[in-house]
Amino acid sequence: xxxxxxxxxxxxxxxxxxxxxxxxxxxxxxxxxxxxxxxxxxxxxxxxxxxxxxxxxxxxxxxxxxxxxxxxxxxxxxxxxxxxxxxxxxxxxxxxxxxx
Amino acid sequence: xxxxxxxxxxxxxxxxxxxxxxxxxxxxxxxxxxxxxxxxxxxxxxxxxxxxxxxxxxxxxxxxxxxxxxxxxxxxxxxxxxxxxxxxxxxxxxxxxxxxxxxxxxxxxxxxxxxxxxxxxxxxxxxxxxxxxxxxxxxxxxxxxxxxxxxxxxxxxxxxxxxxxxxxxxxxxxxxxxxxxxxxxxxxxxxxxxxxxxxxxxxxxxxxxxxxxxxxxxxxxxxxxxxxxxxxxxxxxxxxxxxxxxxxxxxxxxxxxxxxxxxxxxxxxxxxxxxxxxxxxxxxxxxxxxxxxxxxxxxxxxxxxxxxxxxxxxxxxxxxxxxxxxxxxxxxxxxxxxxxxxxxxxxxxxxxxxxxxxxxxxxxxxxxxxxxxxxxxxxxxxxxxxxxxxxxxxxxxxxxxxxxxxxxxxxxxxxxxxxxxxxxxxxxxxxxxxxxxxxxxxxxxxxxxxxxxxxxxxxxxxxxxxxxxxxxxxxxxxxxxxxxxxxxxxxxxxxxxxxxxxxxxxxxxxxxxxxxxxxxxxxxxxxxxxxxxxxxxxxxxxxxxxxxxxxxxxxxxxxxxxxxxxxxxxxxxxxxxxxxxxxxxxxxxxxxxxxxxxxxxxxxxxxxxxxxxxxxxxxxxxxxxxxxxxxxxxxxxxxxxxxxxxxxxxxxx
Numbered sequence: 001x002x003x004x005x006x007x008x009x010x011x012x013x014x015x016x017x018x019x020x021x022x023x024x025x026x027x028x029x030x031x032x033x034x035x036x037x038x039x040x041x042x043x044x045x046x047x048x049x050x051x052x053x054x055x056x057x058x059x060x061x062x063x064x065x066x067x068x069x070x071x072x073x074x075x076x077x078x079x080x081x082x083x084x085x086x087x088x089x090x091x092x093x094x095x096x097x098x099x100x
Numbered sequence: 101x102x103x104x105x106x107x108x109x110x111x112x113x114x115x116x117x118x119x120x121x122x123x124x125x126x127x128x129x130x131x132x133x134x135x136x137x138x139x140x141x142x143x144x145x146x147x148x149x150x151x152x153x154x155x156x157x158x159x160x161x162x163x164x165x166x167x168x169x170x171x172x173x174x175x176x177x178x179x180x181x182x183x184x185x186x187x188x189x190x191x192x193x194x195x196x197x198x199x200x201x202x203x204x205x206x207x208x209x210x211x212x213x214x215x216x217x218x219x220x221x222x223x224x225x226x227x228x229x230x231x232x233x234x235x236x237x238x239x240x241x242x243x244x245x246x247x248x249x250x251x252x253x254x255x256x257x258x259x260x261x262x263x264x265x266x267x268x269x270x271x272x273x274x275x276x277x278x279x280x281x282x283x284x285x286x287x288x289x290x291x292x293x294x295x296x297x298x299x300x301x302x303x304x305x306x307x308x309x310x311x312x313x314x315x316x317x318x319x320x321x322x323x324x325x326x327x328x329x330x331x332x333x334x335x336x337x338x339x340x341x342x343x344x345x346x347x348x349x350x351x352x353x354x355x356x357x358x359x360x361x362x363x364x365x366x367x368x369x370x371x372x373x374x375x376x377x378x379x380x381x382x383x384x385x386x387x388x389x390x391x392x393x394x395x396x397x398x399x400x401x402x403x404x405x406x407x408x409x410x411x412x413x414x415x416x417x418x419x420x421x422x423x424x425x426x427x428x429x430x431x432x433x434x435x436x437x438x439x440x441x442x443x444x445x446x447x448x449x450x451x452x453x454x455x456x457x458x459x460x461x462x463x464x465x466x467x468x469x470x471x472x473x474x475x476x477x478x479x480x481x482x483x484x485x486x487x488x489x490x491x492x493x494x495x496x497x498x499x500x501x502x503x504x505x506x507x508x509x510x511x512x513x514x515x516x517x518x519x520x521x522x523x524x525x526x527x528x529x530x531x532x533x534x535x536x537x538x539x540x541x542x543x544x545x546x547x548x549x550x551x552x553x554x555x556x557x558x559x560x561x562x563x564x565x566x567x568x569x570x571x572x573x574x575x576x577x578x579x580x581x582x583x584x585x586x587x588x589x590x591x592x593x594x595x596x597x598x599x600x601x602x603x604x605x606x607x608x609x610x611x612x613x614x615x616x617x618x619x620x621x622x623x624x625x626x627x628x629x630x631x632x633x634x635x636x637x638x639x640x641x642x643x644x645x646x647x648x649x650x651x652x653x654x655x656x657x658x659x660x661x662x663x664x665x666x667x668x669x670x671x672x673x674x675x676x677x678x679x680x681x682x683x684x685x686x687x688x689x690x691x692x693x694x695x696x697x698x699x700x701x702x703x704x705x706x707x708x709x710x711x712x713x714x715x716x717x718x719x720x721x722x723x724x725x726x727x728x729x730x731x732x733x734x735x736x737x738x739x740x741x742x743x744x745x746x747x748x749x750x751x752x753x
Contacts, residue, residue, distance in 0.1 A: 019737055022730070022733050023730050023733055023734055023737070024730075031729070092728075092729050092730065093728070095727075095729070096726070096727030096728055097727060098725065098727045099725060099726055099727030099728075100722035100723070100724070100725030100726075100727075
């Protein structure tokens with residue numbers, strides 16, 4: 001059996017990948033992807049914990065998260081499309097309208 | 101006896117004020133739309149205004165007749181509209197109570213008031229504020245009737261403040277003139293000092309175990325001795341301060357001469373016949389309370405001082421209205437002198453006769469001013485006798501009454517006060533001599549007024565000033581008042597008849613007995629002697645004044661221009677205004693500057709510093725808000741990491 005620590009290390013790597021990608025990427029779609037990556041790393045932690053403790057709660061949470069992530073992806077992509085139509089660009093550097 | 105219709109007496113003038121006020125608003129709207137005033141509208145306004153006072157006069161006569169039909173000790177009409185304030189032991193109702201004392205006041209206020217409304221219809225003809233004027237005048241009469249008719253100290257105070265407000269509005273009636281609006285403010289502010297005293301007095305009485313604000317209840321509590329004597333004395337003094345303000349006594353008389361800035365009928369109604377007598381009414385109303393409190397000597401001394409002091413100033417005024425104003429202050433002093441020696445009904449007697457002849461003199465002066473095209477300087481008049489004969493004849497009657505010429509009303513009322521002062525308990529001869537001196541000066545300045553105004557040759561350019569007699573709406577009230585000024589004496593002729601004193605006896609009898617003792621002071625011989633002296637002084641002073649100033653008006657003009665010797669302080673009213681300016685107002689202005697500085701530099705400074713600090717910090721911190729999403733994410737990530745670190749070090753909560 002794969003030890004729990006392996007799953008946790010994998011989840012940490014995935015999460016770090018998401019964070020670094022979110023900070024470095026400039027394309028808005030890529031940013032969304034990075035957010036998904038971070039979400040799913042969290043799912044992995046839940047599942048690993050559920051298996052380690054032998055409880056079903058940890059399995060329920062990823063199911064909810066998948067649903068939320070689907071909704072989030074739908075709204076996020078709709079925003080991306082509108083953004084592109086309006087501004088003709090998806091470079092995050094072009095959107096600094098909220099600068100103080 | 102319940103008589104709900106009494107409320108009509110006080111409410112009709114308010115109704116008239118409301119209607120005329122609305123008519124004024126309509127005219128203002130029409131003017132804004134560019135429509136010229138309808139001259140026929142003035143007649144309607146004058147009718148409404150006059151009827152709103154004339155009908156209450158008729159009702160007051162009715163009330164008087166009703167009272168007369170009752171037993172002397174049971175003469176009381178009441179009208180209650182229910183509770184006004186009911187809180188704990190304090191209970192004040194919307195209630196009127198008419199007894200012999202205020203039935204007389206009701207008759208004077210509505211009667212003289214109605215005459216002055218008629219007069220005003222002519223005097224104010226063509227004024228752009230005609231409707232506003234009548235609205236204010238009606239409002240004043242309503243407030244004055246509230247003051248006189250109320251059964252509680254609080255209701256009286258409501259009217260007291262109301263007449264003060266109307267006085268302010270009417271003195272500053274021509275408010276575009278800065279000097280006049282200043283005079284209005286002065287009257288209001290000086291009266292505030294008095295009103296402060298009134299309030300403190302009322303509070304002291306209520307918490308000083310009187311436990312009521314009903315006027316008869318206060319008298320009863322004082323007479324039963326349930327009020328602590330110290331508290332009672334203090335309360336009475338504070339109430340008297342209120343009277344000094346409203347009735348223009350030393351030290352608060354300074355507003356009344358300035359109040360002459362208002363239209364002349366206003367001076368006649370408010371500043372001679374009615375409002376300024378409110379203080380006398382209050383002391384007479386709470387007669388038992390004042391008598392028990394033991395401050396009557398203070399009242400007598402203040403009154404006598406004022407009577408003498410104001411009369412000296414009247415000698416050296418050029419403005420015909422100013423002479424009458426100082427004369428009013430002086431005559432009010434006589435009334436307080438009367439109250440102070442316990443001669444309550446004599447004081448009310450003088451109040452009534454003074455209302456007649458001083459209203460007459462003011463209205464006459466108004467007629468003179470009208471004829472002279474708004475010139476008020478007596479040094480530029482002269483010889484008006486043949487040119488405005490009706491005004492001359494009626495004013496002569498008023499002047500004779502004021503001077504105290506025998507057989508006219510002023511003679512009887514003033515000499516009764518002087519006799520009772522001479523036979524009183526408080527420094528009788530000193531008070532009498534002060535009063536007599538004031539009476540002599542009164543006769544002299546009255547003669548001077550007549551001489552400068554009516555006699556001699558005209559001292560104005562007759563081609564420029566076309567002198568004309570006033571319209572009938574103005575002369576008829578003068579004639580009526582002239583008749584009253586003569587007949588007013590019938591209210592109390594020594595040894596012959598005392599209808600007024602008999603009428604007031606059930607109300608003021610107890611107070612008089614406490615103040616003067618039960619036994620009758622003063623002998624008949626003394627009274628006759630003093631009457632003869634008083635009459636002689638009146639005639640002598642008047643003749644002296646007439647002869648002296650008729651003879652050489654040019655010298656008088658030179659004297660008034662140069663103001664040498666005694667004339668300078670006299671013409672400047674003993675520099676009291678200037679003294680108040682130095683002693684009271686200058687320090688107050690300094691304090692004001694100090695407060696303003698504190699406000700600007702300390703309070704505003706602190707507020708501005710706080711705002712500035714916030715702005716400066718914001719200016720620095722706003723840089724963080726870069727708008728770059730990845731930067732926010734970085735901060736967010738660092739924050740989350742920091743939280744994790746804290747939990748890791750400190751353990752999960």
